[in-house]
Amino acid sequence: MASNTPAPEAPFDAFGGGAAPSAPDTEWNPTEDSLRDRARSGGRHRVVKQRSNFARSSTVLGVGVIAAVGAGGLATAQDKPPVAISLPDLNLPDAHDLPGVGTLLPAQEERETVSADRANPNPLTSATYTTEADERASRSGQVTRTSLTTAEAPGAADAGEALRARILQQAEQQQASADAAEKAAAEKAAAEKAAAEAQAKADAAEKAEAEAKAKAETEAKAKAEAEARAKAEAERLAKLAASYSMPLSSYSLTATYMQSGSMWSSGYHTGLDFAAPTGTPLKAVHGATVKSAGWSGSYGYRIVLELEDGTEIWYCHLSSMTVSAGQTVGTGETIGRVGATGNVSGAHLHLEVHPGGGDGVDPAAWLRSKGLTV
Known part of the structure; x- marks a missing residue:
């Protein structure tokens, strides 16, 4: 079967790290004809002397994309908008087949897990914290605990802080309202108590005045009756004295x-x-x-x-x-x-x-x- 004559093989250094002697300053660029001939031959073409900057950057970019997908749980739609990446259809070999690279990439199960993680671009976690306002509100029976949901990604800190600030502000407002209501209730109770005491004093004074008046009237009546009796007795005695006489004038x-x-x-x-x-x-x-x-x-x-x-x-x-x-x-x-x-x-x-x-x-x-x- 006819095939393209391969170039002399040399140890392949995927990242140019010096695993083999440096290649001469020549490069081979695949063309549509050479690729078509390889397809007809049914063989698998291994690019050995592909040392161009484009080839090396494409490989590294592919590895970076896979790594970015594996760490997709750390990115959120709120902080980092997705970046569209376009690559020419070069029919490049699978990254797992590259020497020294396949072992660094996740297996199929790991890729599925990563894909499942990427299905939810905004993984959230529930964080619960207690503030001083919550402690005061807990003692007063108004607010027990504040619970909020924030994003795990570091970029969600600002949103979490804003939510926390709003909740703290709301708790403080509720506490202020509760304190104002309690103060108003205390003032109302004090006013009612003062009014009740004043009314009780007024009633007691009125009762004492009525009793004193009744006593004075009773005493005045008794005095008048006594005076009347004394006057009647005096009149009676005067009449008797007029009708009676002492037996002697001097004795x-x-x-x-x-x-x-x-x-x-x-x-x-x-x-x-x-x-x-x-x-x-x-x-x-x-x-x-x-x-x-x-x-x-x-x-x-x-x-x-x-x-x-x-x-x-x-x-x-x-x-x-x-x-x-x-x-x-x-x-x-x-x-x-x-x-x-x-x-x-x-x-x-x-x-x-x-x-x-x-x-x-x-x-x-x-x-x-x-x-x-x-």
Whole structure:
């Protein structure tokens, strides 16, 4: 089978690193005819002396493209727009068949993995962080944690920082709103409490004023009633005083009611003694009827006046009597004179009071009850 005569072979240095002696300054450029002859021959053409800058740069560029595809996960559509690469259809050998290069390139499974990775040009990862605002918000129950998604590629840092800044700004705004709401609520509660306290004080003052007013009115009413009673009593006593009279105009009290002593047979005094000179006129204390007038043993000469209510007034130890039994007398009328008859030690009027004709009572108290001054 005919074929193109190959050029003399020499050790191939794919990257010109000095693996073999340098080739002469000649180069072989494949043409359409030479390539067609090779295709007809069915053989595989190995370019040995392809040392041109174009060939070397094409090979290196192909390796760079494959490496770029393998690292495609690090590039993002946001940071680096895709670059269109065009190569002439030179029917170059597969890069994996190049000596010293195939071992550096990824296998078929790795290329499929790279292709799958390139299906998503923007691989993202979820990053969670907690800020000071989040900590404050967590304590106040407003915000618990901020979660955001950023790109893994280094070029996404600016976008992540912008998102982080927006979230922090939003958290600060929420915290500020919460603080303002809390402050407003506290101020409202304080105002309501102050208003309630002021109202309570006003109610207490009003209640105290009402109680004081009621107390003053009660006291004034009681005072007025007491004054009215005192006035009525004074009027009553004045009327009584006008209708009653003291038995003597001038006297000295020498013995009181129930006073004890050996001078009295009963061991105590049963009346009230008014000492006065013999012959001093004696007056009727009130209008009455003379029940009796005469001698009465130890009482000497005695006159008994009976009042309308049945009370008996006894005048004892008289020196003389000017009325007789059954006679009616008026208040202040002279009925006899002071003397020293009966069981006495000196001239005086012994006066006794017997309500209803029964046992005697204190004459001084009875006279006072009639408005008289003893």
